[in-house]
Amino acid sequence: MPPLPEATGSRAEEIEREVVRLYGEFAEGMFRYAFVLLANREAAQDALQEAFLRYFMARSGNRSIERPQAWLFRVLRNYLLDQLKASSQRKEVDLAQMRNYPDMRQDPESEFRLEQIVRSLRELLSPRELECFRLRAEGLRYEEIAEVLEVRPGTVGALLARAQKKLRQSSVKPGASGNEQAGYPVPESECPYAS
Amino acid sequence: MHPDTATLLAYRDRQLSAVAQREIQLHIAGCARCSAALERLSKEWEHILAEDAAFRRLCAPPRDGLDRVLSAIRERGRAASSTESELKQKIVEQLEVYFGSRIWAVLGGGPASEQGTDLLAKAEPLLTTFIGRRAAAAVVAEIHKGADPRACLDAGVM
Numbered sequence: 001m002p003p004l005p006e007a008t009g010s011r012a013e014e015i016e017r018e019v020v021r022l023y024g025e026f027a028e029g030m031f032r033y034a035f036v037l038l039a040n041r042e043a044a045q046d047a048l049q050e051a052f053l054r055y056f057m058a059r060s061g062n063r064s065i066e067r068p069q070a071w072l073f074r075v076l077r078n079y080l081l082d083q084l085k086a087s088s089q090r091k092e093v094d095l096a097q098m099r100n101y102p103d104m105r106q107d108p109e110s111e112f113r114l115e116q117i118v119r120s121l122r123e124l125l126s127p128r129e130l131e132c133f134r135l136r137a138e139g140l141r142y143e144e145i146a147e148v149l150e151v152r153p154g155t156v157g158a159l160l161a162r163a164q165k166k167l168r169q170s171s172v173k174p175g176a177s178g179n180e181q182a183g184y185p186v187p188e189s190e191c192p193y194a195s
Numbered sequence: 196m197h198p199d200t201a202t203l204l205a206y207r208d209r210q211l212s213a214v215a216q217r218e219i220q221l222h223i224a225g226c227a228r229c230s231a232a233l234e235r236l237s238k239e240w241e242h243i244l245a246e247d248a249a250f251r252r253l254c255a256p257p258r259d260g261l262d263r264v265l266s267a268i269r270e271r272g273r274a275a276s277s278t279e280s281e282l283k284q285k286i287v288e289q290l291e292v293y294f295g296s297r298i299w300a301v302l303g304g305g306p307a308s309e310q311g312t313d314l315l316a317k318a319e320p321l322l323t324t325f326i327g328r329r330a331a332a333a334v335v336a337e338i339h340k341g342a343d344p345r346a347c348l349d350a351g352v353m
Contacts, residue, residue, distance in 0.1 A: 114254055
């Protein structure tokens with residue numbers, strides 16, 4: 001790693017340690033959230049990096065951040081929305097783009113499986129439901145999800161209920177999204193909505 | 196009245212207010228239908244999370260992700276530091292044009308002891324005394340832009 005510039009001093013080092021700690025706590029969840037939205041590893045990593053960089057800049061400007069997880073996810077989301085908007089203006093096809101960024105860490109079968117899961121989720125859930133589900137699965141509280149998505153906590157509950165229902169219903173039509181393994185099938189016998 | 200699915204999910208996730216949480220708890224204790232629905236919803240969610248575990252295993256940030264973040268932070272820090280030094284140097288040069296080297300005694304402390312932006316903030320009132328508020332603001336703006344404030348003279352600001 002490059003040395004810390006002298007001019008930034010101990011305050012910068014202190015914030016940097018804060019970033020390292022937060023990265024350890026939240027980076028994986030943030031990466032998954034970004035990946036589900038962008039379906040592109042490199043772009044997801046760039047977004048993650050930008051969010052932590054903005055955190056560093058905000059804290060360097062003496063800004064107090066009470067709920068770092070929600071703050072990081074909100075900044076990440078704003079960045080992702082900008083990227084998606086730009087991508088849409090360039091008429092890019094994100095899933096096709098994902099194949100152009102092979103990750104040497106993953107074997108092709110795993111990458112294929114991952115692509116299927118993401119495609120399945122995106123076909124099954126509306127963008128809002130998908131975001132809500134992902135944030136909840138990453139451990140954010142309703143209040144925090146509401147802050148990230150800029151909606152009321154009550155809306156979060158409704159979105160999650162709809163998402164869970166759709167995920168359950170996907171088991172009724174296995175393979176509807178192209179592959180049985182790709183969805184989140186729930187045994188019908190365990191399903192509260194099964195008649 | 197039975198709680199809807201969203202309320203049951205929020206109850207399961209302990210996301211309701213203390214009062215609402217208690218109300219639902221009491222209702223469920225006396226309602227077999229809602230109790231069963233809650234149990235099924237919980238199992239369903241556990242199943243979904245179990246499925247999500249596969250996604251979690253497959254979808255992880257690169258191993259050098261943190262290094263990349265720290266490199267970006269340090270790069271930004273160096274850039275900011277460099278901009279700050281350039282700004283400070285420009286302020287020192289331009290203020291000495293107007294006031295000579297004795298300006299540092301007036302401002303309290305030498306130029307090396309000040310951050311560029313702080314120095315400019317201290318100097319602006321002094322500039323205002325000598326050349327007026329509008330001209331001082333123009334000089335400060337020119338220094339921020341990295342331009343030579345003497346251009347303000349040509350532009351007829353002073």
